[in-house]
Amino acid sequence: MDKHIAIQAALLRQMLASSKITIITSTLLAAILAYIQHEVIASTAVLVWLILIVLVAILRAALADAYLRSPPTEQSSLRARLTTFRIGVLAIGVMWGSAGIVMFPPHDPPHQMFLIFMLAGLTAGGVVSYSADLFSGICFAVAALTPAVVRLFIAEENLSIAMGMAGTLYLGFMLMSIRHINRNIRENIVLHLEASEREETVRISEERYRLLLKHSPVGIIHYDTNLVITYCNDRFASIMHNSAERLIGLDMKSLRDQSVMPALKKALEGEIGYYEGHYTATLSDTDGWFAMTCATSRDAAGQIAGGVAILQDVTERKHAETALHESHQKMYSLLNSMAEGAYGLDLNGNCTFVNRSFMRILGYEHEDEVIGKHIHALIHHAHPDGSPYPASECKMHNAYRSREIHVLSEVFWHKNGSAIPIEYWSRPIIVDGIVQGAIATFLDLTERNLAEAQIRNLAFYDTLTQLPNRRLLNDRMGQALAASKRSGRYGALMLLDLDNFKPLNDTFGHDVGDLLLIEVARRISGCIRETDTVARFGGDEYVVVLSELDIDKVESTRNADIVAEKIRASLAEPYLLTVRQNGSAGSTVEYHCTASIGVVLFNYHASREEILKQADIAMYRAKASGRNRVSFDDQST
Numbered sequence: 001m002d003k004h005i006a007i008q009a010a011l012l013r014q015m016l017a018s019s020k021i022t023i024i025t026s027t028l029l030a031a032i033l034a035y036i037q038h039e040v041i042a043s044t045a046v047l048v049w050l051i052l053i054v055l056v057a058i059l060r061a062a063l064a065d066a067y068l069r070s071p072p073t074e075q076s077s078l079r080a081r082l083t084t085f086r087i088g089v090l091a092i093g094v095m096w097g098s099a100g101i102v103m104f105p106p107h108d109p110p111h112q113m114f115l116i117f118m119l120a121g122l123t124a125g126g127v128v129s130y131s132a133d134l135f136s137g138i139c140f141a142v143a144a145l146t147p148a149v150v151r152l153f154i155a156e157e158n159l160s161i162a163m164g165m166a167g168t169l170y171l172g173f174m175l176m177s178i179r180h181i182n183r184n185i186r187e188n189i190v191l192h193l194e195a196s197e198r199e200e201t202v203r204i205s206e207e208r209y210r211l212l213l214k215h216s217p218v219g220i221i222h223y224d225t226n227l228v229i230t231y232c233n234d235r236f237a238s239i240m241h242n243s244a245e246r247l248i249g250l251d252m253k254s255l256r257d258q259s260v261m262p263a264l265k266k267a268l269e270g271e272i273g274y275y276e277g278h279y280t281a282t283l284s285d286t287d288g289w290f291a292m293t294c295a296t297s298r299d300a301a302g303q304i305a306g307g308v309a310i311l312q313d314v315t316e317r318k319h320a321e322t323a324l325h326e327s328h329q330k331m332y333s334l335l336n337s338m339a340e341g342a343y344g345l346d347l348n349g350n351c352t353f354v355n356r357s358f359m360r361i362l363g364y365e366h367e368d369e370v371i372g373k374h375i376h377a378l379i380h381h382a383h384p385d386g387s388p389y390p391a392s393e394c395k396m397h398n399a400y401r402s403r404e405i406h407v408l409s410e411v412f413w414h415k416n417g418s419a420i421p422i423e424y425w426s427r428p429i430i431v432d433g434i435v436q437g438a439i440a441t442f443l444d445l446t447e448r449n450l451a452e453a454q455i456r457n458l459a460f461y462d463t464l465t466q467l468p469n470r471r472l473l474n475d476r477m478g479q480a481l482a483a484s485k486r487s488g489r490y491g492a493l494m495l496l497d498l499d500n501f502k503p504l505n506d507t508f509g510h511d512v513g514d515l516l517l518i519e520v521a522r523r524i525s526g527c528i529r530e531t532d533t534v535a536r537f538g539g540d541e542y543v544v545v546l547s548e549l550d551i552d553k554v555e556s557t558r559n560a561d562i563v564a565e566k567i568r569a570s571l572a573e574p575y576l577l578t579v580r581q582n583g584s585a586g587s588t589v590e591y592h593c594t595a596s597i598g599v600v601l602f603n604y605h606a607s608r609e610e611i612l613k614q615a616d617i618a619m620y621r622a623k624a625s626g627r628n629r630v631s632f633d634d635q636s637t
């Protein structure tokens with residue numbers, strides 16, 4: 001309802017509230033007037049007048065009753081009611097006005113005066129009752145008084161004219177009074193409405209705050225300057241496992257746990273107080289972690305009247321934080337105790353964390369050198385051969401787009417620029433179904449590769465001379481036979497056995513013998529092509545395989561002979577060997593040693609066993625012929 005309508009409604013309500021008394025009084029006055037005037041006025045006229053007055057009074061009373069029972073809420077119905085009311089007022093005014101004519105006894109001043117007195121009194125009462133509505137007030141006063149005043153003027157008697165003039169003045173005064181009273185009533189109503197509005201606003205606001213406090217998820221208390229609780233909401237009571245009734249009035253100076261006291265007092269000094277920590281309640285067995293903020297509460301004069309404390313039970317959060325911290329610590333320990341390097345990357349490929357093995361393997365000292373950096377550009381930017389390795393092609397960099405990556409043979413680049421062979425795995429990090437990045441782990445394969453190489457070496461190479469051993473020789477012979485089959489060229493196999501090697505061992509020991517065996521290997525290797533093979537067959541025996549000699553057997557024999565002679569001559573050169581005894585500085589001894597060489601030519605028709613057997617026979621023939629010789633297999637020549 002807008003303000004204007006509210007004022008109208010209030011005015012109407014006010015007039016109708018007093019209408020019962022007005023109607024009764026007016027009816028009683030009408031009866032008295034009728035009784036007095038019937039002595040000088042025809043009874044029928046008096047009776048008719050009185051009946052009409054009573055009828056109008058009944059109608060008005062019924063209307064007032066209906067209004068008060070169901071006050072209108074809409075503007076249109078309010079206006080209709082006001083109009084009806086005004087008609088009622090006008091009707092009663094007219095009825096009383098008619099008395100000025102019907103009940104007016106000519107030439108009877110006492111009854112005239114009585115009539116005027118009644119009408120004046122009635123008009124004064126009407127002014128009080130109807131001034132709330134200017135229109136009703138004026139209508140009633142004018143309608144009730146005017147006919148009598150006019151009748152007085154036309155009576156043509158001095159007293160009547162004087163009374164007419166007095167009546168006119170009285171009417172004028174009444175009209176001014178109506179206007180004045182109306183203004184006052186309106187102002188009062190406006191003030192009253194405004195006060196009601198303010199009260200309603202305050203009430204709504206208070207209700208809102210009351211609900212907020214009641215249903216607040218945080219505990220709230222108000223305390224006075226003596227640290228006595230004056231208010232607490234339900235949540236506070238529930239946090240403290242207590243009732244508001246028991247808590248209100250509690251003197252907090254007597255609290256068992258005084259840890260919150262500094263924060264509470266701070267608010268009484270006009271500052272904000274904070275407390276976060278463990279707390280044990282006094283009136284219950286509440287025990288937990290709390291966060292509290294205290295603020296100053298002031299009275300209307302701005303003086304400190306107490307404090308307001310807002311309390312949150314953070315026990316669960318604290319436990320969760322502790323659990324999270326412990327879990328982080330465990331994860332941190334686990335990460336850092338892993339032999340594998342590990343790191344995380346975000347969706348942009350930037351590093352989010354690294355573990356200690358990452359730093360150790362790739363030569364970094366501080367995490368800051370890596371975290372936040374584009375990890376692919378930092379450690380994975382090139383292939384083992386040094387050619388660029390774009391991030392767009394990197395499976396690991398794109399791990400968050402796939403499920404899990406496992407790559408066996410790539411390299412990561414050490415801080416010093418060297419390539420580290422690695423085997424790596426990477427998996428996407430998925431939180432609530434959304435990929436957040438990836439986590440990668442990798443193994444440094446340097447040592448494993450080295451160990452594998454050593455195992456390979458042990459399996460196929462002689463540990464003393466680093467020449468291929470019998471197993472690898474077998475393989476090389478197979479290759480030579482295959483090559484011979486392809487090309488039709490002959491190959492040759494030489495079996496060398498050192499002459500008089502044993503005395504060297506016997507005289508100077510095996511270490512010196514080893515030196516000679518190593519030197520023999522070096523000299524033989526120096527006499528052959530890279531494509532040829534020299535192997536240590538065992539003890540002081542060596543085998544040389546020459547492949548792809550010639551398609552002509554004679555020419556091949558000649559070539560093999562040249563090489564064999566070259567080797568024989570080379571091995572016959574004196575050996576200068578360092579002899580150390582009992583950790584001494586060592587002396588150099590010169591030793592002469594030769595080799596007997598058996599040579600066999602072969603093509604793809606021969607088997608490996610046969611070739612070796614024939615070479616052995618040829619070698620023994622060379623020994624038998626006096627050593628330091630080259631002897632060809634009979635069928636070869």
Ligand SMILES: Nc1nc2c(ncn2[C@@H]2O[C@H](COP(=O)(O)OP(=O)(O)OP(=O)(O)O)[C@@H](O)[C@H]2O)c(=O)[nH]1
Pocket residue numbers: 464497498499500501502503505509510511512513514517538539540
């Ligand atoms: N220092 C050293 N000696 C070895 C090694 N393997 C075998 N020998 C020795 O090499 C010698 C080979 O024996 P022989 O071929 O009979 O001795 P040799 O004096 O050369 O005799 P001839 O061949 O008949 O001239 C033995 O004394 C073995 O102990 C080795 O790895 N290191």
